[in-house]
Amino acid sequence: MNLIWLLLRASGVQVVIAVLTGLISGATTARLIALINTTLTQGVSSNQATANSVWFFVALASIILISSIISQVLLIKISQNAVYRLRLQLSKGILSSELRHLEQLGTPRLLATLTDDVATLSNTVYAIPFICVDIAVIGGCLIYLGFLSGAVFACTIGFMMVAIGSIQLLINRAGYFLNLAREEQDRLFKHFNAITHGIKELKLHASRRQEFFSQELQKSAASSRDQNTAALFTFSISTGWGNLLFFLLVGLLMFGLPRILVIPSNIISSYILTLTYMMLPMQSILDKLQALSRASVALQKIERMGLTLAGNKESTKHFANITRNRFSTLQLEQVTHAYPSEQGDTRFTLGPVDINLQAGEIIFIVGGNGSGKSTLAKLITGLYIPESGSVKINGNFVNDDNREIYRQYFSVVFSDYFLFDSFLGMGNPNLDVQAREYLQQLNLERKVRIENGKLSTTQLSQGQRKRLALLTAYLEDRPIYLFDEWASDQDPTFRDIFYRQILQNLKQRNKTVLVISHDDRYFNLADRIIKLDYGKIEFDRRN
Numbered sequence: 001m002n003l004i005w006l007l008l009r010a011s012g013v014q015v016v017i018a019v020l021t022g023l024i025s026g027a028t029t030a031r032l033i034a035l036i037n038t039t040l041t042q043g044v045s046s047n048q049a050t051a052n053s054v055w056f057f058v059a060l061a062s063i064i065l066i067s068s069i070i071s072q073v074l075l076i077k078i079s080q081n082a083v084y085r086l087r088l089q090l091s092k093g094i095l096s097s098e099l100r101h102l103e104q105l106g107t108p109r110l111l112a113t114l115t116d117d118v119a120t121l122s123n124t125v126y127a128i129p130f131i132c133v134d135i136a137v138i139g140g141c142l143i144y145l146g147f148l149s150g151a152v153f154a155c156t157i158g159f160m161m162v163a164i165g166s167i168q169l170l171i172n173r174a175g176y177f178l179n180l181a182r183e184e185q186d187r188l189f190k191h192f193n194a195i196t197h198g199i200k201e202l203k204l205h206a207s208r209r210q211e212f213f214s215q216e217l218q219k220s221a222a223s224s225r226d227q228n229t230a231a232l233f234t235f236s237i238s239t240g241w242g243n244l245l246f247f248l249l250v251g252l253l254m255f256g257l258p259r260i261l262v263i264p265s266n267i268i269s270s271y272i273l274t275l276t277y278m279m280l281p282m283q284s285i286l287d288k289l290q291a292l293s294r295a296s297v298a299l300q301k302i303e304r305m306g307l308t309l310a311g312n313k314e315s316t317k318h319f320a321n322i323t324r325n326r327f328s329t330l331q332l333e334q335v336t337h338a339y340p341s342e343q344g345d346t347r348f349t350l351g352p353v354d355i356n357l358q359a360g361e362i363i364f365i366v367g368g369n370g371s372g373k374s375t376l377a378k379l380i381t382g383l384y385i386p387e388s389g390s391v392k393i394n395g396n397f398v399n400d401d402n403r404e405i406y407r408q409y410f411s412v413v414f415s416d417y418f419l420f421d422s423f424l425g426m427g428n429p430n431l432d433v434q435a436r437e438y439l440q441q442l443n444l445e446r447k448v449r450i451e452n453g454k455l456s457t458t459q460l461s462q463g464q465r466k467r468l469a470l471l472t473a474y475l476e477d478r479p480i481y482l483f484d485e486w487a488s489d490q491d492p493t494f495r496d497i498f499y500r501q502i503l504q505n506l507k508q509r510n511k512t513v514l515v516i517s518h519d520d521r522y523f524n525l526a527d528r529i530i531k532l533d534y535g536k537i538e539f540d541r542r543n
């Protein structure tokens with residue numbers, strides 16, 4: 001049902017046209033079978049009648065061909081379009097969701113849905129057009145059967161309802177196993193994540209690798225295999241059961257029903273012929289049910305993810321020239337943020353904090369590990385929404401409507417930064433020239449080339465990659481800079497350059513620079529130091 005909605009949402013009008021042409025194809029098929037039936041049972045009286053029948057036969061066959069092709073082409077387009085829209089919607093949903101919510105969902109779950117579920121769906125929607133035509137053919141045949149004999153039709157429909165009900169029970173059972181298998185898939189993705197990101201640690205420690213493999217990955221993979229096997233077994237039972245029931249129906253019509261009802265033999269043979277013709281589309285539907293159930297589970301997962309994303313959606317209106325806005329002050333007033341407590345863990349709460357930042361200041365944010373520096377950075381930059389308290393920029397409150405504008409004041413290099421290999425969204429005509437200048441200042445001109453806003457490589461050392469992240473921040477040229485332990489993996493010479501030259505240059509350009517640092521040798525270079533201790537400001541003093 002959800003799959004049908006998916007198509008209807010993609011293009012309601014086209015779906016209606018496709019269904020109508022499908023129905024025409026089905027009805028024409030029924031008429032063709034009726035023609036074959038009458039010709040076989042009654043024969044043709046004259047040459048003229050034969051010629052008429054031949055033309056009628058050709059016309060019906062042509063209509064079936066054309067209408068089924070139109071229906072399928074339309075449905076193929078609609079279904080592929082639906083998957084395309086779903087991919088974009090999901091990606092948009094992730095991009096506009098609150099960071100905290102995405103952190104809670106976790107990368108493996110997001111990836112499992114973005115890759116696995118969407119792939120399952122896109123591999124299955126191709127079947128929907130064929131199923132629609134099959135259903136139309138079955139529908140057309142049933143209508144023809146209804147015309148042949150009301151009593152036999154009633155018996156046939158009664159039998160079919162019971163048959164469909166029993167098959168549905170089996171399919172529901174298979175769907176249950178598929179759901180379990182899909183839940184296991186999330187855990188599998190978590191382990192795949194560990195393999196790709198923890199490969200060095202796993203390679204270096206044989207017993208850790210072995211235990212990870214046997215206790216975690218293998219267990220999940222085996223459980224996924226078992227649930228999938230159970231689902232597939234149930235599906236094959238349902239296909240076999242469906243075929244058996246079909247033969248049972250044919251047997252009943254041939255041997256059982258004539259004993260109870262008086263049915264002319266030509267009606268019986270017409271029924272058998274039509275039912276035999278219906279067997280092909282029925283079998284085809286039964287074969288595709290497995291893929292459809294899998295797609296339905298995937299769609300449920302996608303929709304659940306979409307719903308949680310929509311429930312945590314932020315406004316992401318696009319505002320041009322935001323960075324040209326002038327910055328004078330930024331105030332955090334009684335701002336708090338709390339992480340939910342993990343098992344056996346005490347809940348970490350940052351704040352309430354009061355901070356007042358001015359343009360052109362260099363502020364060091366210092367404190368021990370876990371004191372809340374990065375959390376504060378996410379609150380200052382608007383990535384986390386304060387649970388209480390308020391943030392003001394240039395005297396104006398930051399709220400849901402202007403948070404997107406607010407974020408454009410910041411150029412940030414987080415400690416877990418991501419490096420894009422091209423400078424996207426910069427809108428700077430001198431980008432390449434400016435970027436090459438910065439490459440020289442950052443001592444990278446012999447390692448990296450820049451052509452049309454694209455970096456020749458990002459396969460560099462940690463320190464060099466971080467310099468490229470700094471280069472991107474330079475090019476963004478925004479009023480407030482924030483560096484989260486930027487210098488931690490720089491060599492002593494460049495670390496010195498960072499603290500003594502880069503930060504001072506930014507200050508001279510009237511930038512506000514927030515530096516999260518453990519380098520106490522350079523604390524004297526700050527205009528101001530804010531020290532955090534277990535989520536509270538221990539001191540906020542000028543140097």
Ligand SMILES: Nc1ncnc2c1ncn2[C@@H]1O[C@H](COP(=O)(O)OP(=O)(O)OP(=O)(O)O)[C@@H](O)[C@H]1O
Pocket residue numbers: 103339340348367368369370371372373374375376
């Ligand atoms: N994504 C998260 N989910 C739950 N708790 C978190 C999360 N990130 C941080 N925390 C908790 O918040 C506390 C502060 O973390 P934060 O990263 O802000 O510290 P920090 O001062 O930047 O530490 P470090 O110097 O080690 O980088 C930690 O004790 C941690 O347990």
